[in-house]
Amino acid sequence: MGLNKTEVNLRRLLAAAPQQQNQTKLMHYVATLREQLEQLAEERNSDGLPRVSKAVLKEYSEKIEAIATKL
Numbered sequence: 001m002g003l004n005k006t007e008v009n010l011r012r013l014l015a016a017a018p019q020q021q022n023q024t025k026l027m028h029y030v031a032t033l034r035e036q037l038e039q040l041a042e043e044r045n046s047d048g049l050p051r052v053s054k055a056v057l058k059e060y061s062e063k064i065e066a067i068a069t070k071l
Contacts, residue, residue, distance in 0.1 A: 010036040
């Protein structure tokens with residue numbers, strides 16, 4: 001199963017966030033990451049099953065919250 005645009009963007013922001021020094025931009029990153037995570041959680045495949053597993057969503061969520069604690 002390949003990655004879709006939302007997951008690719010989420011991964012890119014997760015990778016870029018630790019290098020971001022501007023607090024305002026970092027706050028925007030966190031907000032955007034949370035929105036993308038929510039979108040990803042709602043996505044379903046053609047069988048009606050979640051496209052991304054709960055374990056992967058939890059991992060992304062933990063990474064986002066780790067970034068948010070730096071604010």
